Amino acid sequence: MVWAKTCSHAPFNLANSGLAGYSLADLPVRIEDLEINGPSYYGYEPLQKAIAEKCGVTTDCVVAANGASMGNFLALTATLEPGDEVLIEHPTYELLVDAAQYVGAEVKRFPRRPADDFRIDTRDVELAVTPRTRLIVLTNLHNPSSAMVDETTLRTIGAIARQAQARVLVGEIYLDALFEDAPASAFHLGSEFIITSSLTKVYGLSGLRCGWILAEPELARRIWRLNDLIANIPAHPAERLSCIALENLDLIRRRARALLDTNHALFNGFLAERDDLDAPIFGSGTISFPRLKTGNAERLCGLLREKYETSVVPGKFFGMPDHIRIGLGCETEVFAEGIQRLGKALNDLSR
Numbered sequence: 001m002v003w004a005k006t007c008s009h010a011p012f013n014l015a016n017s018g019l020a021g022y023s024l025a026d027l028p029v030r031i032e033d034l035e036i037n038g039p040s041y042y043g044y045e046p047l048q049k050a051i052a053e054k055c056g057v058t059t060d061c062v063v064a065a066n067g068a069s070m071g072n073f074l075a076l077t078a079t080l081e082p083g084d085e086v087l088i089e090h091p092t093y094e095l096l097v098d099a100a101q102y103v104g105a106e107v108k109r110f111p112r113r114p115a116d117d118f119r120i121d122t123r124d125v126e127l128a129v130t131p132r133t134r135l136i137v138l139t140n141l142h143n144p145s146s147a148m149v150d151e152t153t154l155r156t157i158g159a160i161a162r163q164a165q166a167r168v169l170v171g172e173i174y175l176d177a178l179f180e181d182a183p184a185s186a187f188h189l190g191s192e193f194i195i196t197s198s199l200t201k202v203y204g205l206s207g208l209r210c211g212w213i214l215a216e217p218e219l220a221r222r223i224w225r226l227n228d229l230i231a232n233i234p235a236h237p238a239e240r241l242s243c244i245a246l247e248n249l250d251l252i253r254r255r256a257r258a259l260l261d262t263n264h265a266l267f268n269g270f271l272a273e274r275d276d277l278d279a280p281i282f283g284s285g286t287i288s289f290p291r292l293k294t295g296n297a298e299r300l301c302g303l304l305r306e307k308y309e310t311s312v313v314p315g316k317f318f319g320m321p322d323h324i325r326i327g328l329g330c331e332t333e334v335f336a337e338g339i340q341r342l343g344k345a346l347n348d349l350s351r
């Protein structure tokens with residue numbers, strides 16, 4: 001996160017996993033729609049309703065959170081005690097591991113293998129679970145590869161968790177990048193599932209911090225009480241803006257879809273020309289995680305930054321140092337130039 005905040009910025013920034021920022025000017029907002037203070041205690045009712053409606057759940061299952069970041073932290077702290085075992089996919093979004101360690105949980109990992117296009121083999125989960133496992137953690141779509149976890153796999157993981165009296169935390173922040181093909185949230189598969197998500201990535205609305213947790217009502221109440229210790233009352237203008245964003249989600253989604261469709265096509269053209277990158281043809285999502293077949297990914301990232309003013313995320317942040325993570329959500333002109341520069345850096349590296 002320190003690297004992302006202080007080192008990832010570049011004129012051609014392909015390090016971001018989300019869509020280019022959606023502008024306030026493109027939302028139908030009037031000043032009278034905003035207010036500084038409002039009735040937000042255990043949720044602001046209009047926002048609770050809007051999130052519940054979007055996710056197809058009842059409001060007592062929704063805990064609003066300051067982005068999926070706070071959602072993840074609250075979900076992990078509400079379900080784990082020091083010494084509990086937590087089973088987390090590898091590779092994954094680093095902060096899920098860091099937050100679980102901060103809680104004092106013992107972190108075990110199960111692999112998502114590049115050779116298997118980062119699919120989850122449920123036998124790995126079954127093998128790693130023990131009677132001390134309290135939580136199984138995964139992302140869908142997967143950060144860093146965008147691989148989708150299908151319903152059968154999720155159901156099997158739910159059954160493994162139930163058997164161990166554990167729960168399953170699924171980070172679904174990228175799931176809406178499947179647009180009309182997006183399956184329903186894993187929340188609907190059973191009460192052992194806890195979901196975190198936000199409007200940050202697919203909608204380019206990071207600054208709203210509109211995140212949420214979906215959990216069965218008793219756990220949701222516990223999480224609200226935990227939130228009293230940490231975030232307590234949210235910024236009300238952001239809640240009002242989040243309601244407006246959710247009312248206009250179709251509009252925001254159309255822009256995201258058009259941008260990603262264009263960038264996916266460019267990226268697949270780029271991949272087809274590169275025999276030094278190992279990545280499946282890109283189908284959906286906002287990020288890709290190719291492996292460098294030759295050369296050193298760390299050197300590539302340095303060269304890209306210094307000579308080509310372009311940034312991608314080094315795979316070392318995911319414990320896979322021969323990979324790089326490329327974000328496809330930036331403006332098309334930036335993306336097109338960024339991958340061209342990536343190509344030049346790869347050529348330099350092979351000389």
Ligand SMILES: Cc1ncc(COP(=O)(O)O)c(C=O)c1O
Pocket residue numbers: 017066067068069070072093139143171173197198199200201206211
């Ligand atoms: C899996 C996952 N969860 C949460 C976040 C953070 O989301 P937010 O900006 O909504 O806090 C990220 C950001 O990269 C992520 O990849």
